[in-house]
Amino acid sequence: MAKLEQVLILEPPIELKFKGPFTDVVTTNLKLKNPSDKRVCFKVKTTAPRRYCVRPNSGIIDPGSMVTVSVMLQPFDYDPNEKSKHKFMVQTVYAPAGAADMDAVWKDAKAEDLMDSKLRCVFELPFESEKSVQSPGSACGSNLPTMCRPGNDLETSKSAAVTNAPKSEGLPMPKxxxxxxxxxxxxxxxxxxxxxxxxxxxxxxxxxxxxxxxxxxxxxxxxxxxxxxxxxxxxxxxxxxxxxxxxxxxxxxxxxxxxxxxxx
CATH class of the missing domain: 1.10.287 (Helix Hairpins)
Structure with missing residues (x-):
């Protein structure tokens, strides 16, 4: 039997980004939106439960409603050479009528009724994000001085700079x-x-x-x-x-x- 497609709309849909420095708690938000006409139970799981604090980590979303989940990464020594292998999974199931005990809902849920979405964790430092945004040719953009713009001769730019420079008193005049x-x-x-x-x-x-x-x-x-x-x-x-x-x-x-x- 084919697995059910995730009913919730996740934002972000693929990865959770955490921007350092990681000397303090870093928080990112995950939005869960229910576009259906049924109540949906959700549960957030992670492969590194000791490294994260998730609030709320489970609950029920009414039809047409949305819930914001705060994912808090605990402080740690960040190594830029080590790629993150942490992952999150949002597991959902349609809530039975009159359901009140969440533990009982998940315990009685059948495997074919479960829906899930997986997200990977990405760690970024401020300078790494700026480097990725900057384009290769931005070092000589139009807002920089003329001598740094492509197609201009460097010697000509130097001559123009010398010509436009203010004359200092006491210096010898040109020949x-x-x-x-x-x-x-x-x-x-x-x-x-x-x-x-x-x-x-x-x-x-x-x-x-x-x-x-x-x-x-x-x-x-x-x-x-x-x-x-x-x-x-x-x-x-x-x-x-x-x-x-x-x-x-x-x-x-x-x-x-x-x-x-x-x-x-």
Whole structure:
């Protein structure tokens, strides 16, 4: 005669998972749901009764009702290399009408009326469960920095990191930046040199004019022609400006000398 199929719906249906560490009592729940229109007696058994505490370990489930069974694993020294061989079995039978004594129900039950479901025990540590959830390619996921993403060149990422890094005060500037600053300084010095050369040419013209005026005045004095007060004042004005102009010429010569040495 064929064995009866389990009438209860078990959650979880195949295995009971216990997550460590196992230095204290670890509890997992087993839900038993009765979808039938009959009362069902249940009993929970285990191959390691000294290692577990089950509450409730037996009872009656009314039609359409559900019972939550707490399975408590007692503390022990966990060895990850040792596979768990512990198993549980949920045995059920339809409750006779007016049944009150559970021991009598199980004692009088026939083998062909019994239904059962088996579950194995699984022990897990927190890091083992995380390792199983993590996918092989998650180490370089999209939320990590660019240099860890697949398809990116590592050297390019390093260069980008160096370029975007904040500049520290007191550190030497890159060679390209230093060269650019030198070019700017040279251009400024060249412009200053041109300005001084133009000033020197202007002063040279003024000195030549002064010489011409001086010669003209000397010739006029030698010929006995009187010179107007206006002309004398003009000569004095030119003479008063001649000395500062000469100083400017000398300064321009020295500056030009030093610029020439700096540029060369």
């Amino acid at each position: 390209s930046v230093s060269t650019s600053l030198d070019d700017i300084e040279v251009r400024k010095l060249m412009e200053e040199c041109k300005r001084l050369q133009a000033e020197l040419a202007k002063i040279t013209d003024e000195n030549r004019q002064l010489k011409d005026d001086g010669l003209r005045l000397r010739k006029a004095a030698q010929s006995g022609n009187p010179v107007s007060s206006t002309s004398n004042a003009a000569v004095r004005d030119h003479g008063s400006t001649a000395l500062p102009s000469l100083l400017v010429v000398i300064a321009a010569i020295f500056i030009g000398f030093f610029l020439g040495k700096f540029i060369l």
